[in-house]
Amino acid sequence: MYAKELEQSFLDFFVSKNYREVNEISLIPKNDDSLLFTNSGMVQFKDIFLGLVKPEFEKAVTIQTCIRLSGKHDDLENIGLSPHHNTSFKMLGNFGFVNINKSVVINEAVEFLVDRLNLDFTRFHVSVHQNDLESRNIWLKTIGIHESKIINGSDETNMWSMDNIGPCGYCTEIFYKIDNGELLEIWNLVFIQYNRTGDKLLKLKNVFLDTGMGLERILSIKQKTYDNFDTDIYKPMLNVLLLFFKKNGPIDKSFRILVDHMKTSVLLMKENVLPGNDKCNYVLKKLIRRAILAKNKIGVNYKLYQIPDDFFFLIDKCIGNNLAVVREVLKLEEKKLLDTVRFATGFLKKKISSSKNVTSQDLFKLYDTYGMPFDIIKKLTSKYKINFNINEFNSQMNKQINLSKNVIRTADIKLNKLLLKDLHKTNFRGYGSATCESSILCMIFDNVIIDTVFQNQTVIILTESTPFYPEKGGQVGDEGVIICGENIMNVFDVQEIDNKILHYCYVVNGSFKVNSLVSLKINKSKRLGCKRNHSATHLLHSVLKKVLGPHVKQMGSLVTDKYLRFDFIHFSPLSNNEIISIENMVNDYIKMGIKTYVTSYFDENKNETIRTIVIGDKSISSELCAGTHVKNTRDIFFFKIFKEYGIGSNIRRIEAGTAYNVIDKLLLSENTLANIISETKSNRQDILENLKKLLLKNKSLEKENAKIISDLISYQLRSSDNAILIKDIKLYILVKDNDYLKFVHKFVNDKQKLIVLYYFEDMGYIKLNLVLSKDLNYINLLGIVNELEKYFPVKGGGSRGILKVSISKNDCTDINGITDKIVSYLSSSI
Structure with a gap:
């Protein structure tokens, strides 16, 4: 069987x-x-x-x-x-x-x-x-x-x-x-x-x-x-790997880990989970990295993304276009792991060469922050003869787990769902109407069901029917009012739990009682803005696939009346030409005045109505969606991308707007451009060329200025007779009028047995920078901070031969006292 x-x-x-x-x-x-x-x-x-x-x-x-x-x-x-x-x-x-x-x-x-x-x-x-x-x-x-x-x-x-x-x-x-x-x-x-x-x-x-x-x-x-x-679930996958790797067996632990982790990773990526540092994303990253290690132990030079299609289709026969995404993710993760191993090796070598102990906290940081697999940490500690205290490492792990649990619990402050268990689902009438009359079924204040609510109180209201759209599917909830005669409540948020729509309200005037007949009215302007942006989001999604490729997959969205936000899988920043092409295609659809229509059916298994929004024919856009939309693309008026940037591994974000929100942004940009034209004494035709010339000139002046400052610092140090000798090391103390750290560092870095301490005042603080020549990097700069903290509050710290600290002038006005303490510490510790 x-x-x-x-x-x-x-x-x-x-x-x-x-x-x-x-x-x-x-x-x-x-x-x-x-x-x-x-x-x-x-x-x-x-x-x-x-x-x-x-x-x-x-x-x-x-x-x-x-x-x-x-x-x-x-x-x-x-x-x-x-x-x-x-x-x-x-x-x-x-x-x-x-x-x-x-x-x-x-x-x-x-x-x-x-x-x-x-x-x-x-x-x-x-x-x-x-x-x-x-x-x-x-x-x-x-x-x-x-x-x-x-x-x-x-x-x-x-x-x-x-x-x-x-x-x-x-x-x-x-x-x-x-x-x-x-x-x-x-x-x-x-x-x-x-x-x-x-x-x-x-x-x-x-x-x-x-x-x-x-x-x-x-x-x-x-x-x-x-x-x-x-079994016939895993054996065919293992056979594909054996053939591809040119191995006859045995099917050992490494093969089993590889096939198991690859299967689960593909299933997670099918659910739009990508490797990252949080929750499900972190688990996926961990799985892929363990799979890479298992593959390496088998002793093959192939990469995971090179595994034949047959293997992936055995996991999911409908993988289709997702296969390109899976391969790209596996390729990037293998590269990142290699980069992480190189970083960790360098980190440990540096710690050892500077005679510093490698602590369990250091090793746990490599595991937790940088995603270094546990097996590699053990290998590196063994290779470099580092004492690896497994009990201390596990203690750090338990602390992190408990911290994560606490974060989830403190963030999870919600309405007690048990209060709603006996209520029927709300009749949502908002697709066809902006108002309706209904009776109040339930009122909740501070997690207690109440009969009456009074002026200036905040309350959760449930009614038999409502036109208010609850926040879901990326679209924010409606706003509006609930009225009963002279009594008024402002609805500032709408949520949904188990098909029950909750109106979060503030009583502006009068009072309300359970079973009262009320009028519910949404803010039509806000709803219209949401409809425009939601339909534009569907068009954007469709166009992204056409311009960038079928690998594009939605990873999240936010639809408000002011703007829209769309997160999607893509492996590089969008070029200006790509952004222009996307905008033009969306705006072409808008100009064409394409009708939007809804298809729906009742799914008995899910016990809910499944709703699909179709724009034009299905080749333009067809998506499952419960949100609100315009009836014709012409109602969107105009579409403009405001920003495009990365928000995580292989995930890009677009922020955009429609209609009057775009006009407001364009007017602001137009005013800014007019001011630039005026300040640069240009006209619209040559403004770009003039700006390029100004930037080149500014770059040249910065270069000249840098040389003057470097020469000045060099001259001050060479000509100064005020060097403080600490054994055979020279320490110079300079007073500057600004932060010239990069110039001082450039001068000192390639010298021998040289320390430069300079200070300046800025925004009510005395700021001190201390720079060591490379051969003195063994000096514990954090010890200086600890020494100064005995006398006054200190901000800052040190690493890689540079110390940067700030002390408020309210805490210390005697700069000589500060420098004396630094010199004294160096004299006793070198």
Whole structure:
């Protein structure tokens, strides 16, 4: 049985048992900051288990692609060592939300494994919580498993929970005894039947079902390989690598890490995740770099981006245009890793040559800040005989993890979703109307439901219907007013949670009560600006693909009434000619007056209406979008790019505007240009040529000025008889009227046994710069800062033979006292 056949068999079996087949969700969970990745099939049903959402069906069956690379589910270090672990895998799951019967569920699981997959029942073992007598009796009396094959579990092994409080329940796990005698866990059946409150377990009115079985594991049993990497999921990929690398084997740890990490990396890039330094992006960067190291250990000179197409199509048969992006990302990451290794090697050599200790903090910085893989750090420390204290390194790691957790928690201050669980979804009427009348269903103040709100209070309002568009899909929420007679509320923000639209309001006049009939009116001007910019964003996206290539993929957007912002994958800055071409093409579409229309259908699996915005025919633009748009491109008037710049690895950002916002910018630019023309005594025809001449002249004058300053500093030092001798080192103290650091450094750098200390006053501060000749770089400049800090507050620091510090004149007016302390420190430390 092949993987696809097993998947279909699982779905068919549970559909025959009246389970609803539900599509899988994205690998990056939406509206759930507690998870980096979708790590189980139950993620999409989490709000049902929490009681926040009412289920549309009683039972569901899914096949969910999962990634386990964060939190308590992190399998990274097991990859390559264990034949049963992968960073990404498919989870077969069946779920129940109403009237779950444990006996029926356990019977269904055994029936599928024995009758559909023909597994040997005599090899079954199960684990049961020691207090879950009901499950134990079902296995013994109904299923007929021998008591010796039941493993008694504890809270640690057989009590499932989302968190320290909330829904939880006993689980029973099914194990299969494979040929080597190992018990391999294949299926976990979780019965969510309690609510944990502190140290108490309160029985829920309803029992929920959450099960999960790893496709790769059960497939390895069915195919009798007992090794995920020998199944038809991974074996074809490994065969492609063996052929390409011209290797006969063996399939060792390095091959397994390489194929696993490449598969997961491609799946993440399909979700628009790119390597970076934050959250999912950091995990992807780490995976790719580990894959590069694994490839190097195999002993081949090929780069990851050179691996044949067949390999990538085995991961994702629909990879298509994304393959160019994947290859470019892999190419850049391999280059960056090489640059990082060179930097780290130089960093460590410099530390060693200057007789400085390499601390655990230094090594952790290479790992955490610069993305240096742990294996390379160990190799370098061994090569340069650096003491590597693994305990101190792990301590730094734990500190960073705790810091990250705290950042997420402090940023995650949101409305308590439980307050909304009994409310129906809001009827949004804003696509066709700017106003409507509706009744107030709920008012929330400071996370408490209230009946009345008074003047000058801020409140969250939920109504039965609304014309207010909530912030989503990159488009900001509407603004406007809610009115009831003489009573007025300003709506300053609109959000959406679980299809319920929340109006964030400030009561300007009077008071409001629950169940009052109110008029809701949006700010039409703001909405029109958003519509123009949103439609322009779709045109921009389409044109970018045409001008730059099919690799362009949206990575984020922001649509306001004032401007639009669009982030996309591209591997170099846009040239002026490219920007002009993009603007011209978008404006051509605007001038053509192309109609915009909407197509939509109801997706039963997602239980929502899927909306597509089409501009002209689909060759111009067709995108899934819930936002608001103009009816004709002519209504956009005009499009102009204000800025284009990079915001991360391989990600560019365009800021642009439309209509009157562009006119305002153009008028400002026109006024600036008029002032330049006036100041340079030019006309429009020759202004550019005149500016070029001025810049050349200025450059020439700067060069002359630099030479004069350098000659002056050189003369002062050569002719001065005031050198202070510290052993055989000369120290000169100069008073300057400005910051001439680069000139002093240029003069001192190639000399021997020379120190120059000069100072000047600037903006209420005494600023001191100290420069060492190259041969004196061993002097600890930070020691000078520490010495000065004993007497007054000091800003600044030192590195690479240069010290720069500032001291407020309010803290010290005696410059001689400062220089004396510096000289005294140098005399005692050299």
